Amino acid sequence: MGEPEPTRVLLTDEGPALIAGPVELELPDGTRVRSDRAVTAVCHCRRSKRYPICDASHRRKVRQEGPDA
Amino acid sequence: MTRTLEPSFLHRTAAPDLPTLRGPLSEAVVEALRGGPLRSVDAAGADPYGEDLQLALHCCYELHYRGFAGVDAEREWDPELLGLRRELERVFLAALRADVEPGDDVTAEVDALLVEPIGPGVRGVSHHLQREGTLDQLREYVAHRSIYHLKEADPQAWAIPRLSGAAKAGLVTVEHDEYGSGRPERMHALLFAEMMAELGLSDAYCAYVDHVPGETLAEVNLMSLCGLHRSLRGASVGQFAMVELTSSPGSERLVRGMRRLGCGPASIRFYDEHVEADAVHEQVVRRGVLAPLLEAEPELAADVVFGIRASLFLGERMGERLLGCWDRGESSLRLPLDADRP
Numbered sequence: 001m002g003e004p005e006p007t008r009v010l011l012t013d014e015g016p017a018l019i020a021g022p023v024e025l026e027l028p029d030g031t032r033v034r035s036d037r038a039v040t041a042v043c044h045c046r047r048s049k050r051y052p053i054c055d056a057s058h059r060r061k062v063r064q065e066g067p068d069a
Numbered sequence: 070m071t072r073t074l075e076p077s078f079l080h081r082t083a084a085p086d087l088p089t090l091r092g093p094l095s096e097a098v099v100e101a102l103r104g105g106p107l108r109s110v111d112a113a114g115a116d117p118y119g120e121d122l123q124l125a126l127h128c129c130y131e132l133h134y135r136g137f138a139g140v141d142a143e144r145e146w147d148p149e150l151l152g153l154r155r156e157l158e159r160v161f162l163a164a165l166r167a168d169v170e171p172g173d174d175v176t177a178e179v180d181a182l183l184v185e186p187i188g189p190g191v192r193g194v195s196h197h198l199q200r201e202g203t204l205d206q207l208r209e210y211v212a213h214r215s216i217y218h219l220k221e222a223d224p225q226a227w228a229i230p231r232l233s234g235a236a237k238a239g240l241v242t243v244e245h246d247e248y249g250s251g252r253p254e255r256m257h258a259l260l261f262a263e264m265m266a267e268l269g270l271s272d273a274y275c276a277y278v279d280h281v282p283g284e285t286l287a288e289v290n291l292m293s294l295c296g297l298h299r300s301l302r303g304a305s306v307g308q309f310a311m312v313e314l315t316s317s318p319g320s321e322r323l324v325r326g327m328r329r330l331g332c333g334p335a336s337i338r339f340y341d342e343h344v345e346a347d348a349v350h351e352q353v354v355r356r357g358v359l360a361p362l363l364e365a366e367p368e369l370a371a372d373v374v375f376g377i378r379a380s381l382f383l384g385e386r387m388g389e390r391l392l393g394c395w396d397r398g399e400s401s402l403r404l405p406l407d408a409d410r411p
Contacts, residue, residue: 012352016348037246037250037345037349038242038245039242040349041348041352050345053345054345054349055344056344056348056351059183060184060185061184061187062186063190064186064187064189064191065189065190
């Protein structure tokens with residue numbers, strides 16, 4: 001038996017950390033969040049409304065005013 | 070979470086009935102599928118985005134998915150029908166090539182999709198449904214979307230054997246998730262069907278084809294066109310990327326709209342699942358599909374951009390149809406939803 005494969009985490013520069021395989025995330029208050037997707041995107045910027053799961057809130061936003069603005 | 074499976078959807082394989090005709094092209098296809106001779110028709114003179122051509126194309130493509138009740142499955146490879154399909158595709162594709170500005174900078178295209186417009190000036194169907202749309206309008210929207218979502222991920226599956234190496238593996242990762250990662254009760258098509266049932270809509274495959282306009286059929290026809298032609302595999306990936314990159318914020322708006330309208334758990338679940346799933350898919354599509362595809366086949370860049378822009382173009386046409394009808398206080402469907410529930 002060789003060395004066990006290390007868990008690979010891909011840190012993206014603009015968005016979440018990507019973790020392969022099912023994961024369980026434990027928050028500071030002890031809450032556990034489980035994800036069994038093939039890949040889980042973990043929020044890295046703290047802007048997600050579903051923290052600790054990424055909801056693409058890191059995206060750059062451009063404001064468009066209405067016709068009356 | 071324990072849920073009662075809906076065997077009625079998961080185990081249902083019955084093919085839909087042939088649709089109601091919208092002109093000479095759809096009449097020629099439907100009559101041929103009913104067993105008559107294929108009449109000669111002039112596809113070249115038809116409106117490329119019109120009701121008739123789009124319905125005719127839809128019927129040709131459905132032979133590759135579920136077929137039609139009473140139609141021999143082998144008609145999928147009827148050379149005469151395939152010949153007519155090719156003429157219809159040429160008209161549709163030529164119009165898209167003319168209406169969509171060409172480009173080959175995939176990175177710039179993707180970066181533009183990742184900027185999220187916000188504020189009162191943004192006009193879009195999901196924005197409208199989040200802020201002020203009615204329950205009837207939401208039900209109409211779901212009926213439009215059912216043409217695709219009841220076969221969600223199927224048109225893009227055609228691209229799998231046309232890719233190789235890392236791009237193939239990346240595409241399959243996303244497709245696997247769309248099909249529930251091995252758990253049929255999590256298939257996105259099933260989640261959509263459960264939402265339809267909760268909203269009092271029929272969850273039968275293609276139940277609303279007669280209801281939806283050419284704008285709706287055209288979006289799905291583009292997916293089938295690009296999926297079925299190996300020469301358009303770059304466009305198929307581009308179309309797939311566009312959906313996966315833009316769906317997460319739009320799904321969040323629909324979740325909020327549904328909560329505002331007091332929709333039930335199955336309705337909210339479908340779009341709620343897509344907020345998180347598509348935040349992941351965005352990353353996998355960019356890093357795991359687009360990057361290796363363009364490294365292996367850089368000559369496909371222009372087709373990827375075409376796929377992105379063509380699907381945006383058709384998506385905007387469909388959005389305008391819906392919002393335009395709703396602005397006028399009309400239904401966006403060709404038939405009322407409840408008058409003759411399928």
